[in-house]
Amino acid sequence: SVVPYVQYKRLSVYSYNYDLLPMLYSYTMRTITSVFFDIDGTLTSFTTNDVPRSARDAVEICRQKGIKTALATGRSPQELQAVQRTLDMDFDGCVCMTGQIAYDGKGTYRDEYLKHEEIELFISYIPDHPDISVHFSEKDYGYFNRIGAEVTKLYKDLGGTVNKAVIDDPMRALDHNIYQFSMFVPLDVEKELDTMFTHIRPVRWHPDFADFIPADGGKDKGIQAMLDAWGLGREGCVVFGDGGNDIDMLDYAGIGVAMGNAHPSVKSHADYVAQSVDDDGVYKALKHFGIV
Numbered sequence: 001s002v003v004p005y006v007q008y009k010r011l012s013v014y015s016y017n018y019d020l021l022p023m024l025y026s027y028t029m030r031t032i033t034s035v036f037f038d039i040d041g042t043l044t045s046f047t048t049n050d051v052p053r054s055a056r057d058a059v060e061i062c063r064q065k066g067i068k069t070a071l072a073t074g075r076s077p078q079e080l081q082a083v084q085r086t087l088d089m090d091f092d093g094c095v096c097m098t099g100q101i102a103y104d105g106k107g108t109y110r111d112e113y114l115k116h117e118e119i120e121l122f123i124s125y126i127p128d129h130p131d132i133s134v135h136f137s138e139k140d141y142g143y144f145n146r147i148g149a150e151v152t153k154l155y156k157d158l159g160g161t162v163n164k165a166v167i168d169d170p171m172r173a174l175d176h177n178i179y180q181f182s183m184f185v186p187l188d189v190e191k192e193l194d195t196m197f198t199h200i201r202p203v204r205w206h207p208d209f210a211d212f213i214p215a216d217g218g219k220d221k222g223i224q225a226m227l228d229a230w231g232l233g234r235e236g237c238v239v240f241g242d243g244g245n246d247i248d249m250l251d252y253a254g255i256g257v258a259m260g261n262a263h264p265s266v267k268s269h270a271d272y273v274a275q276s277v278d279d280d281g282v283y284k285a286l287k288h289f290g291i292v
Contacts, residue, residue, distance in 0.1 A: 033236035054283035099222030110225035143168035205243025218248035
């Protein structure tokens with residue numbers, strides 16, 4: 001089954017005034033065949049650490065109408081175990097670790113880890129900066145080199161949607177595939193680190209840390225792999241996100257929806273700005289497009 005809808009096409013002029021949106025966009029008929037959702041700040045609220053009832057209903061309606069639904073998250077498959085207890089919802093597939101792994105119940109369609117030589121370069125940086133907390137993400141295991149105050153605060157804020165933090169030797173990264181690492185550093189240090197690497201770039205969805213992923217990676221790459229496996233085009237793909245690591249997929253999809261709680265820099269890449277996650281943004285946006 002497919003659902004026709006009237007899509008707003010992005011123009012060069014952008015406004016945060018919802019009343020002006022119809023005047024700033026032209027209409028074109030499309031068919032929605034897939035919807036991808038970020039988790040933190042999109043499906044789950046940072047206030048309640050839960051999914052609004054309206055968002056659960058919206059996802060279920062999509063599935064009932066034959067629209068493919070999937071997660072598009074920075075979390076690893078292993079980290080999803082904790083958040084799935086909160087989500088308690090069924091999806092057709094998942095794009096993990098900011099696009100580096102994409103899979104469904106039938107197979108894995110993208111599996112890209114960081115280049116080992118770049119990891120070696122990064123490991124050599126850590127001893128000279130012992131106060132920086134870093135999280136290393138393998139496919140089925142994740143660990144910190146140390147747990148600083150920022151990490152403790154983050155885990156407290158995320159509540160039951162995260163597993164217990166684990167500390168391990170960062171040298172482990174030299175002989176295990178690392179798909180992304182997350183550094184708890186301010187923006188100026190992030191920019192400094194960005195100049196170190198040739199094949200790695202930072203993306204940030206939280207003020208306290210940045211995720212470092214392959215320079216040619218991103219959620220858009222994982223979504224593309226998933227759509228190719230499903231035989232679907234990006235024109236009929238809708239994505240929902242709120243963080244800096246969602247910008248790639250907002251640009252890629254047929255329609256990119258930024259949550260009302262997103263940073264203005266993220267909203268500027270969206271075709272449509274929804275209300276916040278706590279104000280039933282997912283449901284209302286899908287209703288706007290005639291899906292629910």
